[in-house]
Amino acid sequence: MVIGRQLVSLAFLFLTSLSAQAQTNIGENPPLKIVALGTSLTSRGGWPEMLEKTLSACLQEPVAVRTVALAGSTTNWALGQIDRVAGEKPDIILMEFYANDAAIDRWMSVSTSRSNVAAILDGLHKGAPQARIVVMAMNPVFGLRGWMRPFLSSYIDAHREEAESRGMGFVDFRPAWNALSEADLENAIPDGLHPRPERAGEIMAPILVRYLVGNGCKPGKTAP
Template identity: 30%
Template sequence: MKLFLFLLTTLVAHAAEPAAFVTALSAKRPQTLVTYGTSLTAGGAWVKQLQQALDTQFPKLATVVNSGQGAMWSDWGVKNLDARVLAKKPDAVILEFSINDAYLPYAMPTAVSRQNLETMITRIRAALPQCEIILMVMNPPIGVHLERRPKIADYEQVYRDVAKEHSLRLIDHAPAWQAVLKKGDPEYLKLVPDGIHPNAAGCAAIITPAILRDLGLKPASPPL
């Protein structure tokens, strides 16, 4: 119930106003958005789908830079923040590392995951005070990927807590994906064939529409 109320409050608060970089685009000011995270970002079809939607709504004004890296976690995120994010001088950045912070072989406590996330936030704010920071919780893993991430929910909650405490926009995909999982693993696997990486259809059906909605952008037309 607490999680539901938090998600509802966050959604209502941000639904009332678009992301700052979207407002700037509406004023015809060029904007750069950096996406920074794991393979769910590096190879995620949602990044290109988001660029396509932005190009449709704001031709030649929006640049999306994919700075994700497969198999990486927030330790890597902190170490590579300068080159992968700050050097791009973005107007907005999306951060997602919870899926791999939860990976057992990396042996990262949730406290360190939180510390790394807050370090990235602090450094971005110090270097680029006007940069809008957006946190994102991705889809839940299943099968062997869940076995390797048995406490994934705890790491996802870190992002929710930090978003609330730092007054950051949160895009939380977990509830929508849980609704798909309730229909059974076969339905989930149609959109996430390997149990962890959504395919283009999964991104177009779940991830990208939620990003567009939560950022205050129009739905993709025609649908992705």
């Protein structure tokens, strides 16, 4: 009976050790964390959810995409989100803010927008030095929404230049959108500014996966 109890005790200790080891292994492999920082093009864009799913399938590892975004926001709002984003300890930060900065009813000059972006990028790099930071140009803007943003390209160029001057990334999705027929583009972006979430995910997620990992998908998986 003593021997039997000893065997049970040894078995219990062995299983406990295995369980502890499993928990340790899980802790050693946290999800790849991405923070998407932006406007309504992010907060209700649909693409962050698709990116999480597509990138996880590519890497065969967990991916968590967190959004810090507000509809109607500008770089003025983003300046106040630096600590919040850095506090997430992200591996990657994806950012877009030019669209509302460029709206004529916001009265924000290109130079002010540029200065804001420079401060945001520097703040993010200081607060999250481990993070890969990527600035994005989203979809085309047309119709009344485009008319309200007559100098949109100048804002995009300013944001791109600030990112590239710091060795940070820049992704432009507009060529992929512009490859659609006029009818398809109008159907995909019915109000001229906000894409249907499912279409944004279909177009943007594969481009982001290719940009972020190149040919780094695990065996058996192909980059979109």
